[in-house]
Amino acid sequence: MCGIAGRILNSAGRVGNDLVELMDAQEHRGADSTGFAVYGIPRDTGYVLRGMGFDKSRLGKDMDEFQEILKAHGSDFSEDPSFVVDDHAHYSARIIINEPKDIARWIHDADQICGNFEVQSCGRSLEIIKDIGGSTAVADKHGVRDMIGTHGLGHARLATESSVLPNASHPFWARPFPDVAIVHNGQITDYYTWRDRLRRKGYRFLTENDSELIAVWVSDQIASGLSPIAALKKSITSIDGVFTFMIADQDGIGFAKDRFAMKPLVVIEENGEMAAATEEQAVRRIYAGESDVINHDGPSLTGIWGVGNRSLAA
Amino acid sequence: MSEVVIEAGKRHIKEINEDIQAACAAGHKVIVRNTLSRHNLGVGLPANANVHFEGSVGYYCGGLNVGATVTVERNAGWAVGEGMRNGHITVGGYAGMSVGAAMISGTIHVKGDSGPRCGVAMKGGNIVVEGRIGYQSGFMAHSGKIIAIGGAGHSCADALWQGEVWVAGPVDSLGVDVKVVEPTAEEVAEVDAILEPLGLVDSSRNWRKMISGQRLWYFESRDASAWLMI
Structure with a gap:
């Protein structure tokens, strides 16, 4: 039992704060870890990275190694990285880089040191913040409430398929596709088989979490020529398990639900803005009045909300 | 009061x-x-x-x-x-998943539609839905009645035990091991007696009564295909 959330604003605003509210209302669904994917104002060039190092005593060494790999790909830090370090062994980093020559080749090489330092998001606007603990603790530690953006995702995790590790938290970045992130409520049963197939195509998975598959699977289908909505529809019959997942990119947020209608999704759309969550009481944190609530309760459902054009394409 | x-x-x-x-x-x-x-x-x-x-x-x-x-x-x-x-219990609008799950007795009246698995594992009592009941409604209902005036979603009355699902409107599809039977006048009168205090009686309705086909009650190897459908 996890809790997920999505939020779209008409224009850049306090989307971080809204996501924290959505997740705070659903903390009882899982407080092993909490994560946020925030789509900030996109940069024209270069990428913003979020990452995690597993031994804070190695921080300087990790960054040196990381920078060396960047330089080998024609990139570099474009400003000084910032870090969040506390009592835990792991630390978090926010890094702005210049354009690497080839993002997929660079991340392939950067992942050579993923045992020490792991890139957890890369995009023109996407930033993934994840950590162990409940929503308030994670939000306070990483300043999520102050993050400005147009849309984003949230996740509260009750670990079922893999350990409670800071990097096994959601959201997951669809490595190596910039700006693609997912959150998932449920369990995928055939993720080992799918990961094997995708590994043979050159993809890389850094955790033992079943949900990491979904991000890459959907992105690979789209890269192979399917439209986003067709890829979401195909996931329902291709991926085995119970799921309601939301996947976001710079253009919007999509969702898909399994054939058994096991996991709910509640949505309020008002004045062109949208809030989605596992539980209605969470979206009521954003829209306190009596709003028209859409319950996506049925089986095998999909939809996409666009940023800028927020009508639901089912 | x-x-x-x-x-x-x-x-x-x-x-x-x-x-x-x-x-x-x-x-x-x-x-x-x-x-x-x-x-x-x-x-x-x-x-x-x-x-x-x-x-x-x-x-x-x-x-x-x-x-x-x-x-x-x-x-x-x-x-x-x-x-x-x-x-x-009366719900003025939509009732989410698993309305009256494992209820033993009493009445739940939903004026709108209901979500999936309405009356799941209910052991008695009545659920009346004026709209449509969702996917897999009546799933493993042991006893009692689910009465849907507006219709039913897919996999209706799936794996029913001894409960009954009554639907007046269109049914998207039937679940596993469902038998649709023609209700007798006495049985329709029983349902009308439940609807009467709610002001919902309409004698022109064409009821379909769904009960268990009883193939899933005991495992029979010759019926393995039915079990695999679950």
Whole structure:
């Protein structure tokens, strides 16, 4: 039992704060870890990275190694990285880089040191913040409430398929596709088989979490020529398990639900803005009045909300 | 019966429910405001209680009811009236998944549609839905009646045990091991007797009564294909 959330604003605003509210209302669904994917104002060039190092005593060494790999790909830090370090062994980093020559080749090489330092998001606007603990603790530690953006995702995790590790938290970045992130409520049963197939195509998975598959699977289908909505529809019959997942990119947020209608999704759309969550009481944190609530309760459902054009394409 | 208004808001659910219980014990009719779709509102209400929730409620509203009359102005989340032993719950709008899950007796009346698995594992009582019942409604219902006036979604009455699913409108598809039977006049009269106090009797309806095909009651190797359909 996890809790997920999505939020779209008409224009850049306090989307971080809204996501924290959505997740705070659903903390009882899982407080092993909490994560946020925030789509900030996109940069024209270069990428913003979020990452995690597993031994804070190695921080300087990790960054040196990381920078060396960047330089080998024609990139570099474009400003000084910032870090969040506390009592835990792991630390978090926010890094702005210049354009690497080839993002997929660079991340392939950067992942050579993923045992020490792991890139957890890369995009023109996407930033993934994840950590162990409940929503308030994670939000306070990483300043999520102050993050400005147009849309984003949230996740509260009750670990079922893999350990409670800071990097096994959601959201997951669809490595190596910039700006693609997912959150998932449920369990995928055939993720080992799918990961094997995708590994043979050159993809890389850094955790033992079943949900990491979904991000890459959907992105690979789209890269192979399917439209986003067709890829979401195909996931329902291709991926085995119970799921309601939301996947976001710079253009919007999509969702898909399994054939058994096991996991709910509640949505309020008002004045062109949208809030989605596992539980209605969470979206009521954003829209306190009596709003028209859409319950996506049925089986095998999909939809996409666009940023800028927020009508639901089912 | 005097009315008492209780504000739900963001207070702890235990505090809200204790206020509701105390007002009910003092013989008041209770109106709960600012419900914010909170979970567990009015769980474990005593017999003879009369509680109205303004707006929408979250999960398990009116669960473990032993005889109270509960009304919800708008929508209810998962499992409204779960495990209720007696009483009457009315939902003015949409009721989410698993309406009346494992209920033993009493009546749940939903004026809108219901979500998937309405009446899952119910052991008695009646659920009346004026709209459509969702996917897989009646799943493993042991006893009791689910009556859907507006129709039913896919996999209707899936893996039913001894419960009955009555549908007047269109049914998207039937679930595993369902037998559709022509109800007798006496049986229709029984259903009308349930609908009568709700003001929903209409003699022109063309009822379909769904019961278990009983192929899943005991495992038979020659029936393995039916089991594999689950």
